[in-house]
Amino acid sequence: MSVVCDLESFPPAARGGVLCIGNFDGVHRGHARMLTCGRTLATQCGRPFVMMTFAVHPLSILTPQAAPTPLMTLTQRMELLHSFSPDAIILLQPDPQFLAMAAETFLHEVVVSTIGAKHMVEGPSFTFGCGAAGDVAMLEKQYTSHGFDLTVVPTVATTLADLTEVTISSSLCRWLITHGRVQDAAQLLGRPYTLRSLVVHGHGRGKKMGYPTVNLEVQQLVPAQGVYAGRALVAGCWYPAAISVGTNSTFGQHQVSVEAFLLDFSGDIYDTSIDLAFDHWIRDQQSFAGMEPLQRRITLDVQTVRHVHEKFQPIEAKSDVNHMSPAQAAPASAAILCQGPQS
Numbered sequence: 001m002s003v004v005c006d007l008e009s010f011p012p013a014a015r016g017g018v019l020c021i022g023n024f025d026g027v028h029r030g031h032a033r034m035l036t037c038g039r040t041l042a043t044q045c046g047r048p049f050v051m052m053t054f055a056v057h058p059l060s061i062l063t064p065q066a067a068p069t070p071l072m073t074l075t076q077r078m079e080l081l082h083s084f085s086p087d088a089i090i091l092l093q094p095d096p097q098f099l100a101m102a103a104e105t106f107l108h109e110v111v112v113s114t115i116g117a118k119h120m121v122e123g124p125s126f127t128f129g130c131g132a133a134g135d136v137a138m139l140e141k142q143y144t145s146h147g148f149d150l151t152v153v154p155t156v157a158t159t160l161a162d163l164t165e166v167t168i169s170s171s172l173c174r175w176l177i178t179h180g181r182v183q184d185a186a187q188l189l190g191r192p193y194t195l196r197s198l199v200v201h202g203h204g205r206g207k208k209m210g211y212p213t214v215n216l217e218v219q220q221l222v223p224a225q226g227v228y229a230g231r232a233l234v235a236g237c238w239y240p241a242a243i244s245v246g247t248n249s250t251f252g253q254h255q256v257s258v259e260a261f262l263l264d265f266s267g268d269i270y271d272t273s274i275d276l277a278f279d280h281w282i283r284d285q286q287s288f289a290g291m292e293p294l295q296r297r298i299t300l301d302v303q304t305v306r307h308v309h310e311k312f313q314p315i316e317a318k319s320d321v322n323h324m325s326p327a328q329a330a331p332a333s334a335a336i337l338c339q340g341p342q343s
Helices: 029-045 075-084 103-114 136-142 170-178 182-189 291-310
Strands: 003-005 016-020 049-054 089-091 119-122 149-152 157-159 165-166 193-200 213-214 225-232 237-246 257-262 273-283
Touching: 029 049, 029 119, 029 165, 075 089, 075 119, 075 193, 136 149, 157 182, 170 182, 170 291, 182 193, 182 273, 193 291, 213 273, 225 257, 237 273, 237 291, 273 291
Parallel strands: 003 089, 016 049, 016 119, 049 089, 119 149
Antiparallel strands: 157 165, 193 213, 193 273, 213 257, 225 237, 225 273, 237 257
16 A cells, blocks of 8 residues: 655655656546556656645635535545555645745755655646746756656547547536536546445435435535436445436425435445446436326336446446556656656
8 A cells, every 4th residue: 555645754765756746636537647657657767656646626725715626535536546556645735835835946845855756747737836837848947957857748638429529637527527417527537427425314205205315415526417327336336326416396495415216225324435426317307296296207217227227338437547558658758768867
């Protein structure tokens, strides 16, 4: 298991390695390409592989109203980062003093003096330092003078269901999810968009209709209101799930909630953490005249979910590290870049 630390407790054994820095929200396929490249270079060089990330988005400290709602919990993100086999993950709790550090100071005091990086691997949109004043252009001008090498991994493009070609990013993932396009979001992420949450008590209406639901207390980005076919991970087992995101307008509620009926499951899982994966959008939310027409609609939705689950093979929850060869992940000049700073 990788060492998780802060800058003060960064292990000396991890100095002199390959470093990747980022928020890594979503750990999407673009992140996976960069992290795979970093892992490959570190292996080829015989050096440690180090990641640096923030426990929360820096904007949540600087301008909380502008901070994006996270795509995943910190636990989910750390699990995926560990899958790339880093030797150390520096997990920072951002504070105003750290975020006010000038870009040049960050390079000298953090990257060089504390971490002792010999190689940085980043994407073309990477920024650092106060006001995001540092960027890849700055790194390209200064990396040799700081004694490390630099690899900039190109962005990853993919094609959405409507045949639009896009560049993968966390912001595009958010846009797709908030518009209910969970299949397209899965194409960017490399796995279904998944909420992780404790199961909390609801109003019990589903149980009265013969469809007891689990209700989630969500801290992540919630998909657009609607009904989805998905799956729930409970105690290590996946169950097909009919997922509802909405306000329960039939009963006069106005707050958006997330609840799911798990097919072929029975049991009490209150206060248990589950994963709820969104595979397919089924329909918009509707208001019904009462409980009986709602019950009939739920019956149809459950039938649809079972059909979708049986017909379609869901995208596996894999990161690019599991299905990219080293030749795909690392640039052709990797062997040269691994030799250390060039004169």
